[in-house]
Amino acid sequence: MVGAGWAGLAAAVAAIRQGHKATVFEASHTLGGRARAINAKLPNGISAVLDNGQHILIGAYSETLRMLQTVGVDAELALLRLPLALVFPDGGGLQLPRWPAPLDAAWGILSARGWSLTDKASLIKTALRWQSDSFVCASTDSVADLCIGVSPRVMRELIAPLCVSALNTPAERASGQVFLRVLGDSLFGGAGSSNLLLPRVDLGRLFPEAAARWIEAHGGQVQLGQRIGQIQPDPARTAWHIGEQAFDAVILANSLPNITKVLSNIELLATQSVATDIRNWVRLAGALRFEAITTVYAWAQGATLQAPMLALRHDHPGDDGQMGLAPAQFVFDRGQLGGPAGLLAFVVSASHLDRSSLQAQVLQQAKDQLGLTLHPVQTVVEKRATFACTPGLRRPPIHIAPGLLACGDYCDGPYPATLEGAVRSGIEAAVALGDSANNTQS
Numbered sequence: 520m521v522g523a524g525w526a527g528l529a530a531a532v533a534a535i536r537q538g539h540k541a542t543v544f545e546a547s548h549t550l551g552g553r554a555r556a557i558n559a560k561l562p563n564g565i566s567a568v569l570d571n572g573q574h575i576l577i578g579a580y581s582e583t584l585r586m587l588q589t590v591g592v593d594a595e596l597a598l599l600r601l602p603l604a605l606v607f608p609d610g611g612g613l614q615l616p617r618w619p620a621p622l623d624a625a626w627g628i629l630s631a632r633g634w635s636l637t638d639k640a641s642l643i644k645t646a647l648r649w650q651s652d653s654f655v656c657a658s659t660d661s662v663a664d665l666c667i668g669v670s671p672r673v674m675r676e677l678i679a680p681l682c683v684s685a686l687n688t689p690a691e692r693a694s695g696q697v698f699l700r701v702l703g704d705s706l707f708g709g710a711g712s713s714n715l716l717l718p719r720v721d722l723g724r725l726f727p728e729a730a731a732r733w734i735e736a737h738g739g740q741v742q743l744g745q746r747i748g749q750i751q752p753d754p755a756r757t758a759w760h761i762g763e764q765a766f767d768a769v770i771l772a773n774s775l776p777n778i779t780k781v782l783s784n785i786e787l788l789a790t791q792s793v794a795t796d797i798r799n800w801v802r803l804a805g806a807l808r809f810e811a812i813t814t815v816y817a818w819a820q821g822a823t824l825q826a827p828m829l830a831l832r833h834d835h836p837g838d839d840g841q842m843g844l845a846p847a848q849f850v851f852d853r854g855q856l857g858g859p860a861g862l863l864a865f866v867v868s869a870s871h872l873d874r875s876s877l878q879a880q881v882l883q884q885a886k887d888q889l890g891l892t893l894h895p896v897q898t899v900v901e902k903r904a905t906f907a908c909t910p911g912l913r914r915p916p917i918h919i920a921p922g923l924l925a926c927g928d929y930c931d932g933p934y935p936a937t938l939e940g941a942v943r944s945g946i947e948a949a950v951a952l953g954d955s956a957n958n959t960q961s
């Protein structure tokens with residue numbers, strides 16, 4: 520495997536479970552890729568472990584939860600399981616009770632605070648339509664198309680934040696098909712599927728470190744600080760060379776720009792049919808567009824929220840009564856999630872502005888909506904956080920060429936760019952090894 524993000528590590532675990540030998544090469548000195556831990560210092564001088572971005576998992580992440588179990592992580596301890604809630608600091612919004620689906624969703628809608636009967640009826644009517652269509656729509660539909668008939672308040676307070684947090688793409692540009700898939704899996708996927716699972720440990724401890732230990736305990740290798748720039752096909756076309764080592768198959772789980780670079784080198788040395796396979800794959804990958812996510816970590820002595828996670832309003836009046844720019848959609852109380860007391864993480868999905876403008880606006884938003892004056896700790900802007908999950912998007916497949924596979928959250932699959940999408944693609948690539956390579960070293 521090239522790349523020790525969640526996809527590459529999941530692929531290595533799955534490949535070993537199928538009897539293959541696996542070596543993982545990771546360019547950086549930290550495991551986990553975009554979902555990794557980072558170190559920081561709080562304004563009071565205390566060291567803290569943050570994440571490259573605040574993450575949420577949901578109960579419907581079945582493969583991720585199975586993978587955590589495989590590598591020995593106790594998900595019940597590592598993740599705080601809460602019924603789905605999109606509640607604002609003023610108490611408005613939607614909160615599902617701990618009831619079986621779909622009763623929980625029905626009651627959540629009927630009891631949503633701050634919504635009129637018309638708001639509630641508009642959502643129930645639309646949700647019933649989605650259900651009667653088996654959560655399937657035309658591939659060209661956007662989320663906004665699906666929601667024609669939903670009241671502006673429900674759109675603003677539920678659909679828009681849900682869509683941008685799940686697909687990291689605004690509703691008017693987001694794929695209706697993928698949104699409905701996530702919604703269907705979470706609302707009708709069985710007990711607990713719609714639950715929010717909030718990490719109580721940093722993202723490195725949540726999966727990547729346990730996965731690396733598991734891989735090494737099962738005869739595999741994880742090599743950090745190994746940036747792979749070249750992979751060469753064997754002259755006899757039966758193996759792939761990475762440096763001095765030969766492998767029967769290679770799974771590229773690194774970031775897309777790196778994969779494209781590696782593939783263009785291979786293309787020059789490959790047979791005509793492999794070169795054609797590579798060109799086709801690179802064309803699909805090259806058409807993907809990306810969205811940013813910004814996480815603003817801020818701290819104040821004694822700062823806390825009424826819940827571990829709150830939704831924030833986009834259009835909230837400031838002290839002067841003017842509508843201020845309020846970029847963050849959610850805020851997390853890291854103190855309630857195993858982190859230092861007073862530390863909050865604000866998430867700005869599909870973010871556009873530069874780091875300092877966003878940070879300043881988020882600190883103002885904290886003042887306006889939470890009544891908190893916070894000190895900035897660290898602002899992480901991931902410019903290529905996820906691919907833009909737009910209607911009708913064709914995503915590159917797992918197979919690139921014989922013995923050459925890809926995995927990553929962007930690969931073709933039912934999920935948007937999420938941990939679940941990454942883990943699923945890793946498992947799928949490992950399963951495909953059986954078809955792509957007759958041998959056992961990858």
Ligand SMILES: Cc1cc2nc3c(=O)[nH]c(=O)nc-3n(C[C@H](O)[C@H](O)[C@H](O)COP(=O)(O)OP(=O)(O)OC[C@H]3O[C@@H](n4cnc5c(N)ncnc54)[C@H](O)[C@@H]3O)c2cc1C
Nearest residue numbers: 522524525526546552553572574575747773927928937938
């Ligand atoms: C800020 C942010 C917030 C997010 N929030 C959520 C969320 O709430 N819920 C959710 O489910 N998902 C969320 N995601 C998405 C999730 O993090 C990703 O879908 C997932 O981490 C992708 O994993 P991956 O293995 O496909 O890719 P990556 O994590 O990008 O892994 C690629 C790995 O390859 C390595 N690499 C690159 N080049 C080379 C090379 N040449 N040689 C060797 N190694 C190389 C990289 O260092 C990296 O470790 C978020 C993402 C971000 C950025």
